[in-house]
Each structure stands twice: as structure tokens, then as C-alpha cells.
Amino acid sequence: MLKDAILRYFDNYKGFSREIWILTLITFINRAGTMVLPFLSKYLKEDLNFTYSQVGWIMVCFGVGSMLGSWLGGKLSDKIGFYKIMVFSLFTSGLMFFGLQLITSFEGLCFAMFAIMVVADMFRPAMFVSLGAYAKPENRTRALTLVRLAINLGFAAGPALGGLIIMTIGYKGLFWADGATCIVAILIFAFTVKEKTKSKYIDKKDPDNVLTHSVFKDKPFWVFLGTCLITGILFFQLFTTIPLYHKEQFNLTEFQTGLLLTLNGLLVFLLEMPIVSYIERNKINKIKVVTIGSLAMAISLFLMLINTWAGILIIMMLFMTFAEMFAFPFSNSIAMSRAPKGHEGRYMAIYTMSFSLAHILSANTGMQIIEHFGGYQTNWFFMGILGLIGTALGYWTIKLVEAEKKMQ
16 A cells, blocks of 8 residues: 555656756755745844845845846747746856845845846746746646745755854855855756757647737736735745744744744645646646635734744644645646747746735735834734635636636
């Protein structure tokens, strides 16, 4: 029985091309080195002594740069190809991370975070488009999930290592680690994967390929983006307000915060692919799955209202982790599936821009609520209500897609 279960588990990882595995490897290397982001708010608040409001505005610049980078990355991927964009983005942002540690003024960091995220987040839509080129159509969601697993496995190692680096070398060590892993990852990609602009897999009968005249007329897509935006806002609390709350409410160290985030990454690594494979095999409605994820995310933030017992942080992380596993791999797939051929970059740019906007709103809204409108408890309640709104938008999307199918 155990042997059969193990074999079934590893069957979920079969059928991927060599290029997908290499893309997964470089994603892991890059993400394991992305140690700055989980501790950025703590670095700005505790090392550079900025106010909550200043931290919020720097994170706004981070998000605005991310939005512009996502839009440029998607547009340029359709025009000149995803490969060139991926190489330029990671190599250049790696060099920029080296220099970021030298900037300590508020105005300088606002500009620097904007600039670095414009370059760094050109990578994301280009990477999503590359999955369409290197993966078979029937493996698309699983390929997205495999890359997400690499992200989360890297994320499982990154924060804990980042916490140790801070305690031994200081925050400066994070910038060197982040920059170096960006450059190493993309050099591996450039030397092992050949450039390809068109998919060798011809998807002649893709039932999810909705040929809308314009992305701006695709109403279900835009309503669905509302759910994506809200789940992003809630999830990014993990990197902005929650690490500060750990310290101020429960006096956790950076390493303990890192371990909680590591729990998230390990669970996603172990469970997400079997969950995705099960949902795919049983043809469960993907939009319904994302909607359930939004509801679980709302519950996780409501749980934070319990502020007298540190164990609630583990329970909250479990809810957030399962919410993430339901919401994110399928939201990727739904966005990609609605893109007409040749317009994948544009759709994925807008999709990734929704998460960049979530960065802006998550950081600034959370920090402003904490500083001006009643503290952490008000923030958790607000975010929980927002999650319920995201759940309602997901339900609306289901109804819109059902109506769309009836008209076809």
C-alpha cells in the first residue's frame, strides 16, 4: 500500500520536457536567494528606522515598479520573445541588488525600489509565456504548479537562511545573496536552454482557449482578476505587516518568523502537486477552487484577531497555506487559458500586474491602518472582510463563465 502510494505521488511529476525541469531548477535557485523581500519591511523599520508610513510608501514604489515591469515584460514577450526578456531581467536585477544596499535615504530607496522592480518583474510574464512554449498543452497547469513548487521549495529555505544571515552578517548579506542567485540562475538557463519563440506543441482542440476580440472586453477575466487582486493583497501581508506583528505582539525573532514561513513553503512543496493533479483528473471547476482559496484566506486573517496565544500563528499559517494552494496555481492557469494564441504575453502581463497592484495596496493599506486607524486588530478585520469580497467575486465569475458557455 505504502509503495503504491509513493509511486502514485511521483507519477504526478512525469511527462515534463527537459526545458521545464531546467526552468524549475533556475526558479528554485532564484527563489532560494530571494531573501530580501520577506525581511524588507523589518529592514526598513528596524535597521533604517523609517516610520510605518515611510515603509508603506517605499513598498508602494516597489509595487508601482512591479506593475510597470509586468506590463513591459508581457508586451515585449509578445514582440521580441520571452527568452531575451528573461535573460535581461534576471541578470540586470542581480547587479541592481548589489547596489541597493548602498542606498539608505527615504527618497533614494523609493526610486531604487521602483527601478529594481521594473527590471525584476519583467521576468514573471515572460516566464509564464515560456511555459506555454516548452510545455505540452495538457501539462500546462502541472508545469505552472511545478514551477510554483520550485518557488515554494526555495521559499522554504530562503527565509530561514535569510534569518540566519541577518543574525550573523546583518541585512547587507541579503542583498549579496539575492543578487548572486539571480545571476547564477539566469546563466544556467542561458547555457542550457535554446531560445524558442513558438511552441512546438500545436494545441488544436483546447476547450479553454476563449478567443475574445480584446482582453479589455473579456468581462469574466476582469471580474476574476478582482479575486486575484484580493487574494494577493491578503497573501502579501505575510511579507509586510505580519513579520512586524510577530515581533511586536509575540516577540518572535527573525529566525522564528523564517521558520513559520518555511512551514508554508514545505507544505506547498509536499502537497500542491497531488492536490492539483487530483483536481485536474476529476475535472473540478478551477474557478470554484480559487474561490474556496479566497474564503480560506479570509478565515486565516480573521484568525489573527486572536492575539493572546502564539499558537494561533501556526493555525493561521496552515489556513493561509491551503488557501494559497487552491488559489494561485489555478488562477495562473485560468488567466493563461483565456488568452488567444499570440496574446499570451498581454494576458499574463495584466494577470501579473494584478499581483503587483496587490503589493501596493497590501503594504500601504496595512501600514496606514496600523498607524492611523486602530492598529493590527483593525487591519486583520479589514483584510478578512476583503477576503469575503474576493470570494463573492469568484462566485460571480463562475456565473459569468457558465452564461458564456451557454451562448457558445
